[in-house]
Amino acid sequence: MSGLDVRDLTVRFGATAAVDHVDLAVPAGSVVAVLGPSGCGKSTLLRAVAGLEVPASGTVSYDGQDLAGTPTHRRGFALMFQDGQLFEHLDVAANIAYPLRLRRRSRADQRARARELLALVGLEGYADRLPATLSGGERQRVALARALAVEPRLLLLDEPLSALDRGLRERLAGELHDILRAAGATAMLVTHDHDEAFAVADRMAVMREGRIVQAGTLEEVWSRPVDGWTAAFLGYATVLTGDRAARLRELVAPGEPWESVALRRSALRVDPTGPLTARVEEARVTPDQIRLQLDVDGAGSLPGVADPGSDVRVGARVRVSIDTSRIALIPSDLSGVEP
Secondary structure, eight states: OOEEEEEEEEEEETTEEEEEEEEEEEETTOEEEEEOOTTSSHHHHHHHHHTSSOOSEEEEEETTEEOTTOOGGGTTEEEEOTTOOOOTTSOHHHHHHHHHHHTTOOHHHHHHHHHHHHHHTTOTTOTTOOGGGSOHHHHHHHHHHHHHTTOOSEEEEESTTTTSOHHHHHHHHHHHHHHHHHHTOOEEEEESOHHHHHHHOSEEEEEETTEEEEEEEHHHHHHSOSSHHHHHHHTOSEEEEHHHHHHHHHHHSTTOOOSEEEEOTTSEEEOTTOSEEEEEEEEEEOSSOEEEEEEETTTEEEEEEEOTTOOOOTTOEEEEEEOGGGEEEEOSOOSOOOO
C-alpha cells in the first residue's frame, strides 16, 4: 500500500504489552488520529512507528518497505511533540530552517523555505522573533513549520495541542487541519481529546489497553461506536441498555432492533409535540441553549436541552422529542461503559 502500514505490532516493557497486536494504516495524503485515554499505549505506538521503540513482533512498513532495522533519522519521518521543543537561542526563521541546515541546504534555500512555511502557518513577519516572545499557540505553529521543513513523507504528532488551554486548543485544531491539508501532509496524530481528533483527522482509530478497538472514517466511528466504552469515550453523554433503551425504542422507532443506545447531551429536546414525557430535575442556562436533566417516564434520568428563552422550570412536566441523528445504536455487549 502507499503510506504507513502497521501489521500485528506488539511492543513490550517486561511482561506488559503496551502495544498489543495492533494493525493500523495511514494512507498517503491522509491524517489519521489514534484516540485513547492516558496509558492506553498510543504514544508507544507512535514511538515504535518512529523507530524509537523496538517491537517485540509485527512490522512497520512505508510504501511497502519494511522499516525493521531502519534508524529513526533514515525513515523520512518528522516528529512534533506537545511542548514544541524549540531552540530558545535561535530566532523563528532559524528554528524552522534547522533541519535544512543539518542537510547542508544553502542559506538561500533555508530562508526561502522558512518564509514559505511562515506564510503557511500564518506567522508572516515573525522570522526574527525569539521563542520567548511567542504565545503558546505561536510556538506550536513554529514547531509545526519546522516539522514540515524537509517535506517528510510522514508527520508524527504526539499530543501537539495538549499543553494549551481549551479555547486556544480548539482554535488551533482547526488551523492544524487546514495547514496539514494545504501542505499535502500524511500524518498520524495521537491524542486523548476526541474534539481534537474530529477537528484534525480524516480517519480515526480508538485505542484501549494497548489494542485498537475500532477504526474507520470519522463518520463510521462516531455513528457506530463498537461498544459502550467507546461511545462514552467519544463523548456520548449516556448509554442506555435493557428496559430503558426499550422505552425509547417503543416510542421513537417501534420495530427497530435496538438493544442498546448511546445519546448525546442534546439528543433529547423539549418539544410540545414530542412523544416522551418528563419532569425537569435541573435547568442551567448557557449562551446557546438551556441544559437540562430530565426524569423521562420509563427511561429514568437523562440529559436534555431546550431552546434559549424556553419557559422550563425545575419540577415542571414537559414533552420531549428525540433527535435520532444524535444517537448511536451499539452492540448489546457493554463490558464497561465508563471510559
